[in-house]
Amino acid sequence: MKANTEQLNLRASSQTNSGSEKFQTANLARCIYTLVMVLVFYHFQLPWIVVIGSVHLVFSVIWFLLIHFDILVEKDVWWSGYVPATFDLIWLTVLAYGTGHITSFFxxxxxxxxxxxxxSLDRNYGVYNAFLATVLFSAMGFFVYYDVxxxxxxxxxxVKPTLLSIFISSLLLGGSAFIVNQIVSKLFSSLTDVNEKLLAxxxxxxxxxxxxxxxxxxxxxxxxxxxxxSTSTYPIAFLLFDLDLFKSINDTYGHEIGDLVLIEFANVLKTSLRKQDxxxxxxxxEFLVLLPNTDLDGAIVTAEKIRSTFHSxxxxxxxKxxxxxxxxxxSILKDQTTNPESVINLADEFLYEAKRKGRNQVYSEKNL
Known part of the structure; x- marks a missing residue:
């Protein structure tokens, strides 16, 4: 009957790390690859590309620090995907320009x-990326062609590109970009649906x-x-229920009826509790109910309501x-100084007393 305290501690410690961690690897990779490419173009004495790369590097470092220190949580800000995407695509276009443009592996x-x-389901900016990439790539080609x-x-x-090669390569890039967006979006959506079902x-x-x-x-x-x-008291109540004489019900009427009794009790819980419970x-x-921000008196009222409803x-x-x-x-978890495992075990002890004193009743420290 003991709660898995180690499991609680592991999850609680992981919760201290914000959801921004999933983005940190990508942000760090952005910084590293930008630094490498800036050094490469510096070696080839292309100062204006180095300047653009340095701006991108400064942005990448600042963005990484904002995420790392939780000043900005990317998943909570709608525009957070568009800003780094714009900087990345501009820098990527410059890299393509410096390595052959339409023939560049970039x-x-x-x-x-x-x-x-x-x-992403809630922040899919792939269409924006596809459109911007096509525009930037085409613009770079025209700038080269017209000697800008x-x-x-x-x-x-x-090798100077021709207008036809610029047109065809831009068309292929744009078409491929939108196809990739559609395929990846649908695959990710399907994968997310499967994961949600498995989680449920x-x-x-x-x-x-x-x-x-x-x-x-x-x-x-x-x-x-x-x-x-919480700056004020925030008690957490635990109600531990045990269906009386359940083994006898199974033995007398069969497991199918026993399952029906369990389902009926679960339905009573659903209809008797608040949304936050x-x-x-x-x-x-056995069923365990958690009542947030509920003191002992409130917990007793809720427990009596459930007990009487089920009994009726x-x-x-x-x-028949x-x-x-x-x-x-x-039992009540009053603050963080108490181990939740011991509080749940206390509810188990009170449940035992309720059964020992005749069943079909609520027992707590008030009965002591």
């Missing part, structure tokens, strides 16, 4: 950038449809974090009406 970088920017900027290729003797299966009790023990721990972490941040099947015929149910079976009852143990 063209593949456009498609990679678009693919990465398409891997000098012809450069650090890899081999430069992993976090839900298949019989009753309410959360399981693993899901309970996840929600407890959230409430403990709120309790830690969290019920879970704890195991067998009449479950029809084989021409089955009436069941439940015993309840209540």
């Amino acid at each position: 063209i593949l970088g456009y498609l990679g950038s678009i693919a990465l920017s398409s891997m 900027i000098p012809l450069v290729n650090i890899l081999m003797p430069p 299966i992993a976090m839900t009790d298949p019989l009753t449809g309410i959360s399981n023990r693993r899901s309970f721990f996840s929600n407890l972490e959230i409430e403990m974090a709120r309790q830690h941040r 969290f019920p879970a099947r704890w195991g067998g015929e 149910l009449k479950i029809p079976i084989k021409g 009406e089955l009436r069941c009852s439940t015993s309840v143990g209540i």
Whole structure:
């Protein structure tokens, strides 16, 4: 009956790291590759490319620091994807220009950038990337063709592109970019749907449809974090229910009826609790309910409501009406100085006392 305290601690420690961590690797990689390319073009004495690269490098470092120190959380700001994407595509266009333009291997970088920017459901800016990449690539070609900027290729003797080659390569890049965006978006959406379904299966009790023990721990972490941040008292109540004489019900009426009783009790929990309350099947015929920001008096009222509602149910079976009852143990996690495992164990001890004193009742420290 003990909560997995080690699991709680691991999750709580991981929660201290913000969601921005998933972006830090990409931001660090942006800084490193920009620095390398700036040094390469410095070696070939192309100062204006070095200046553009240095601006991109400064931006990349600042952006990385903003994310690293949680000054900016990328996933929470709608424009955060567009800003680095714009800087990256401009720099990528300059790299393509300096390495052969329409023959440059950096063209593949456009498609990679678009693919990465398409891997999001709530912030998909792949279409923007595809459009901007095509415009920048075409503009660079026309600038070279009309001698607005000098012809450069650090890899081999430069060849001036023709208008037809600029048109065809831009058309191919734009078409490929939009195709990549559509394919990656759909694949990512399908993968996300599958992951959500698997997560729901992993976090839900298949019989009753309410959360399981693993899901309970996840929600407890959230409430403990709120309790830690709260400037006022924020008690967390635990209600541990055990269906009375459940083994006898299974033996007398069969497991199918026993499952029906469990489902009916879960339905009582769903209809009796507040939106912020969290019920879970704890195991067998036991259910554990978490009541955020609820003191002992409030927890007793809720427990009595659930107990009386369940006891008043009449479950029809084989021409008869089955009436069941439940015993309840209540404990309160008052602050972070108490181990949640010991508080849940205390609810278990009170549940045992409720059963020992006749079942179908609520027991807490007020009964001592």
